[in-house]
Amino acid sequence: MYKVFIVDDEPFIIEGLYDVVDWSKHDIEVVGHAQNGRQALEKMAVIPVDILITDISMPIMTGLELIEGARQLNPNLRVIILSGFDDFAYLKEGLRLGIENYLLKPINLKELEETILSTTDKMTNAKREMHLDPYDINILRSNILYRWITGRIEAEELDERASLLNLNLDLPFLMVSILRSDDESLEMLLHQLMEQQERVYYFRDNDGDHVLICMMQDPDIEKTRAIRELQQIRERCDQAGLCISLGSVQNLGGDYTASYRHAKEAQEYYLVLQQPAYVDYLDVQEKKGESAQAHVLQWPEYARGIAGRDRQVLFLQIDRDFDQLRHTPGMTPTMLKSLAVEMIIRLKLELNEIQYAAAPDFVKHTVTRIMDSNSIDDLVTGVKGGVGRLVDSLNQDVKSPVIQQILLHTQQHYNEDLSLKVLGAEYHIHPVYLGHLFHKETGESFTEYVNKYRIDKAKELLRTTSMKVQDIAKNVGYWETGYFYKQFKKFVAYRPETFGECSDETDQSIFSLFSP
Structure with missing residues (x-):
């Protein structure tokens, strides 16, 4: 279903268009309206729109200015102009901007519906003609x-x-x-x-x-x-x-x-x-229950040791558990190795819970040492070695949990609206204090970090896709192409177009057709 947005400074025109056109017959939904161009742009920045129907003479921002701004949001936007002025200059400028039709008020309903039908037919045919290899x-x-x-x-x-x-x-x-x-x-x-x-x-x-x-x-x-x-x-x-x-x-x-x-x-x-x-995950669940009940490994103690980054607490718990396990009737070397591996995996899952991604080879290297061990002392030494390296890695990262969350949120939502005010409200911390804390722990302002991260993503898209610069700007979170150019030049020595031309990795991609 296509989506239309209506803009006119006369409320009765907007209301009339809602009522007199059978939008559902054309597979169209009216998703919003506004009485001036600035208000329309604000709404269209968050509402997907396929067709814009706009008056041309309005206060605050003209229809022509609106069209130019809206095209920065959606280059494929279709536009139908309504006007009470039979002015050739307006018509000429509208044609330059690539409009579907220039309709004079009072609006001829039949002509409007024919224009709408023609517009949706073009959009449908464009989809059909799209070739995807x-x-x-x-x-x-x-x-x-x-x-x-x-x-x-x-x-x-x-x-x-x-x-x-x-x-x-x-x-x-x-x-x-x-x-x-x-x-x-x-x-x-x-x-x-x-x-x-x-x-x-x-x-x-x-x-x-x-x-x-x-x-x-x-x-x-x-x-x-x-x-x-x-x-x-x-x-x-x-x-x-x-x-x-x-x-x-x-x-x-x-x-x-x-x-x-x-x-x-x-x-x-x-x-x-x-x-x-x-x-099977069902077997994993059963295994968790069996291990905890049969061998009484104190997983909460390990979790506390990881959270506190306390090597001594973790080592003492490892010694206690394996001393108890080695004296358990029926315990075999294979079972001990299996429990040691499970311990390491549990610790890794504990890291996932606190969203910590350091020490990526922690499991691989430690498990190899465990499986190659020839005695329980060798096995315990291997476990402690892996856990010790993990604690060292954690201690090297001194960022507070709040800043770790902010960094993770930024990396996952860099193309969305990001500000200290928005994040402060989400994580229940005053934006001014959050800004000071972020700068203290990262050495740069939040705005600088976001812009640098977005520009890095833009450089990646320039190297690996054939997307237009204005589409890349929007893709990485910049709704104003001019501001994107300014930030790109700040962090990179040349313009985006030059960067793309100089890259040997530029490749055709489906993302030239669709935003991810």
Whole structure:
């Protein structure tokens, strides 16, 4: 459904357009109105608009000025001008701006509806004529699926993109599976599976993991089928290095994103469960209960030690637990190694809870040392070594939890409205104090940090896409192209166009057609 916005300084004109046009017949929704151009621009900055119907002579800002400003928000905006002036100069300027029609007041309803029909036909044909090659489709599909399964896309945008890509995401249940492997044939096999099986979708996430989303009508039957298909994938590629995890089955009407998080967590437990075929999140939950009850490991003590960055507390708890475990009847070296690995994974998950991403090789290196240990003393030394390095890493990062949250929020929402006032309200801290704290802990102002981060993202888009500069500016959070140029020149020695031309990595991308 196309979206129209109406601007006129005469309220009765706006009201009349709402009432006399059968908008639904043209598959159009009126999403807003304004009585002057400045007010219209403010609203259109947050409301997606396909068609603008505007008067040309208004106070504060003329219709022509409005059109120029609105085109910076949406270069593909279609415009219909209403005017009480049969003035050739106005008409000429309107044609220069690329309008659909210049209608004189009083408005001829038939002419208006014919203009609307012609405009929507052009927009529909433009969509049909869009040519997407397989590479572009894969990029767009991955982008949309990742944002959907992590809950980062609005329903309206999802509907539009899903329709374009033939994604049927309307079954009542889903289950996410994650596969990790260095086998280059795995991606091809998963693409083939997606092509063969309706309602199975594949993409690579930001961590490089292979992700399958299985839409389901009857989970009791279809989960078994999904596992069988994954087993067939395993048989066709390098089994030794392939780790498969299953997330929980979730209702699409609930927290469906939990399935992806659970599949990620199950991957971390792969070594603990020592299950060669796959790891199911349900087994992980059972394993957590068994471990905590059977061996009485004091996970809250470890959590407190991590939160306090206290090496001594953590080392004492490790000594206590493993001294108790080594004297537990029936304990075997294999079980001890499994529990040690589980401890390390639990600590990593604790870091995830506080959204700390340092020491990325912490698990890998520590688990290798544990599995290679020949005695319990060697094993405990390996565990302490990994935990000690982790504490050192935490102590090197002295930022307060509030600033860590602000940095993470900025990195995830850099293309949105960001200000100390907005963030201060969200995190319940006075914006002035937040500004002082941010500068004290990072060495730069919040505004400078945001601009630098946005310009870095813009440089990446200039290198890797063929997007227009004005589209890149909007994509990274600048609604005013002129301000983007100013900031770009501040942090980079040359203009955006020159930067793009000088890059050897510039590539055609679907993002020249769609914003992510």
